[in-house]
Amino acid sequence: MDYAKPLPSYLVKRYHGWKATTYTENQVWYRRLATEGQRPRAMVISCCDSRVHVTSIFGADQGEFFIHRNIANLVPPYEPDGDHHGTSATIEYAVTVLKVAHLIVLGHSQCGGVQGCIDMCAGHAPQLEARESFVGRWMDILKPKYGLVADIEDAHEQARQFERHAVVASLENLMTFPFVSSAVQDGSLSLHGLWTDIGEGGLQCYDPHNKRFEAV
Amino acid sequence: MDYAKPLPSYLVKRYHGWKATTYTENQVWYRRLATEGQRPRAMVISCCDSRVHVTSIFGADQGEFFIHRNIANLVPPYEPDGDHHGTSATIEYAVTVLKVAHLIVLGHSQCGGVQGCIDMCAGHAPQLEARESFVGRWMDILKPKYGLVADIEDAHEQARQFERHAVVASLENLMTFPFVSSAVQDGSLSLHGLWTDIGEGGLQCYDPHNKRFEAV
């Protein structure tokens, strides 16, 4: 069976449009990036969600951000067991090879993964509890935090709070990686926890002193 | 220890600029995306590399593409063992929940992950062979393909070929996921393998008939 197909023609047309404009305008810079290598100032860990304004909110151009995107912007704990750990590999590469100065975890409103975790913890999503559910097993990373929001009655508010706890969980798990915590301690790396509101374009930053998210 | 920091001021400034311009222009659409949910037409699996033109080459806006980015745009084989499989979770969510029509694997030139795999396979990167090397263990996914390029003497050409094999390996592994192969077979999902040249802005598409990449 032929499992691969040609690209749909509307994407081909748009690509040629990009090549003739954006690429042409930036050719010199893109060529330098290609020959000299990338040197991103920051890494962003965000959700795969098509609605997340990952780098547009920072006016970013090619070369500025090393970006990992997974379901619910989660970082698992440090677990060097010889298995394939895609997220841990991205962090290791960013911190030890590229030596990024900032590591940003970007959560967002209306997160389907976070909502799925709430449903699973509340016993409303048995399919996510199945051993073979990749989404369920991935959201297990966030499960230990469920107790912090279990009593919130308003479903909307519960989800918003849990989305923020997902960011904090990722920051905490990042600190279990020896190369992350040592870089933070020697001042060569700083961590940032953000949460963005898709519909309103809001952006909040985690303040570790008072353990709250505040508008930037 | 305070592991989280306020956002650097240059990013705060850029965010406020985005909010006052791009966000304002698109507010109506972003609000609809927030209330009605995402409905992306395609999923893109690309590299974290800061230089990759993931969606700008397709003139994409918020809501069009569900995006997973990891080291070297790799997909591991189907392995429902109850562990955290971040990449598999993104694919499961895109195909079974969002029901995307297209799944695009986008490889690129000058890929550090792919080069690392070559170095490891050639015996020049012992640090990547260590059990605790997340990058090394992640690149193990690509190792079985090394034989196909081992004899290419020109290092540049060898890397370019291996980058394309990484795309094909991901397409092949995608087909080991039951929900992917059944969606491909019933005509509700199509797979596409692409490779882009960062410096020259080129784009090639994998043609499964003659097993070659050709310019789009």
Place this chain on the structure above:
Amino acid sequence: MDYAKPLPSYLVKRYHGWKATTYTENQVWYRRLATEGQRPRAMVISCCDSRVHVTSIFGADQGEFFIHRNIANLVPPYEPDGDHHGTSATIEYAVTVLKVAHLIVLGHSQCGGVQGCIDMCAGHAPQLEARESFVGRWMDILKPKYGLVADIEDAHEQARQFERHAVVASLENLMTFPFVSSAVQDGSLSLHGLWTDIGEGGLQCYDPHNKRFEAV
């Protein structure tokens, strides 16, 4: 209140891409079209539905088709009462000024307007019966045909049949326009009734001899 807004930036980018590629490639032709005027060979009356392949199925380029699109590709009967009749004005212009050789009415599957008319006729859509419902009053054009499908029990089949009757109703109403029927009679204009299946890409043409739609 400012009722008009700037164009969203993703559309601006795509426009500049089009200008640098498609426009540039066709500049000579577009300039001739501008200075010499249009001379379309055919007029197409189709639905506003975003999914209808109006001219792409005919590989059409700028200048080939004069296109009117409204809800459910309907043509009202000839009624020269001095009111604003948008659809009648397009037909008058195409036939008497541009003297197109072909007039194509293109219906389609999954038509929301046609379904609304069925619901209204079956008494399930009181809101469409309100005097101030523009959609309801527009679909009144098709109401006289409802008896032909009222007894079809399968809802899917009923809609598909009614979509085809909408095409025939438009052809019949076209013939009530004196300038249309006289052009048809003197052989300078021919009418064509088509129906397309959005999902399967099928195309059927109305055969007036046996009064059936048949695959082209």
Place this chain on the structure above:
Amino acid sequence: MDYAKPLPSYLVKRYHGWKATTYTENQVWYRRLATEGQRPRAMVISCCDSRVHVTSIFGADQGEFFIHRNIANLVPPYEPDGDHHGTSATIEYAVTVLKVAHLIVLGHSQCGGVQGCIDMCAGHAPQLEARESFVGRWMDILKPKYGLVADIEDAHEQARQFERHAVVASLENLMTFPFVSSAVQDGSLSLHGLWTDIGEGGLQCYDPHNKRFEAV
């Protein structure tokens, strides 16, 4: 009399070519559009003129734009009198059923309808003044704006100005529809006025602050 004819063979041939190429490449997406329904982000109101680049300038594919096309891209004022109002029906469907985020009125150069209105207002087109002239009665919508260009001596410049006034007239009339103005006021809909130059491929956007059209 048989008023309907088989499709000309050159169109049949092109259709089969489209089916074997573009349709096949996009089959998965077109099937999803058919089963899940359309969800266009924007509505475009443009002219029937065969030379207008309605959506190609935006790299649009099936499903992106809900499109109404009539003579001179005009919107009549709100008039819920129980008659057939084709244009008003399209706007009602787009705004209240599909809930599009953007409503774009796209005018263009060399518009035959606009020129006809100038000729009629200047007393040079008695045939358009006849009660039974559908084009004349349709262009009555634009007549109240004639005073704004009556004194422009250069005929070319006069037409270009009047084409832009047609766009503004449509935007103003759109705001007389209660469901449009309330959607604009609550931030769920934005209006955009554009004018495109057919020969030069230019695109201008109406800026309501200084009441001028400016290149995008």
